[in-house]
Amino acid sequence: MISRTANGYALLNWEGRPVALASGEKITAGEVRAAICRKNGMSQKQAAQELHCSVSNVKQYWQSLYYKLRTNDVVVTLDKLIDLGAIIRLCVIFSMLINLANDFDDNIARRVRTRRGRDFASIEEASDLPDYLQNDWLIGHYEVAV
Numbered sequence: 001m002i003s004r005t006a007n008g009y010a011l012l013n014w015e016g017r018p019v020a021l022a023s024g025e026k027i028t029a030g031e032v033r034a035a036i037c038r039k040n041g042m043s044q045k046q047a048a049q050e051l052h053c054s055v056s057n058v059k060q061y062w063q064s065l066y067y068k069l070r071t072n073d074v075v076v077t078l079d080k081l082i083d084l085g086a087i088i089r090l091c092v093i094f095s096m097l098i099n100l101a102n103d104f105d106d107n108i109a110r111r112v113r114t115r116r117g118r119d120f121a122s123i124e125e126a127s128d129l130p131d132y133l134q135n136d137w138l139i140g141h142y143e144v145a146v
Contacts, residue, residue, distance in 0.1 A: 034061035
């Protein structure tokens with residue numbers, strides 16, 4: 001069921017908010033609600049039931065969106081609304097925060113897994129070094145504690 005939020009309207013994973021366009025026109029709350037219903041895969045009939053209006057009202061919302069955004073296709077219209085920030089995906093924000101936290105740990109782990117990281121970790125522990133790699137050479141080049 002579509003619900004009112006602090007910024008606009010939400011349905012499942014999508015939130016919509018009325019925005020002003022560069023042309024001076026505004027995307028209305030009704031148009032945003034119709035777009036959110038469509039983004040969630042609803043037909044016009046299902047959207048009309050969700051919005052408690054007639055199917056012709058939903059069609060009028062879409063005609064108005066097509067005119068304001070200079071499009072004639074649902075997919076293009078929804079993409080433009082996302083680009084304008086009129087429709088945002090709610091779970092993306094949450095997953096971005098989780099990814100930022102995980103990325104920090106991954107960067108640290110990635111440094112340890114690199115070839116240079118493995119070389120530095122294993123040189124101190126290596127007992128089978130070739131003869132030409134004397135401890136003096138290692139200390140001079142890699143600052144390895146003996």
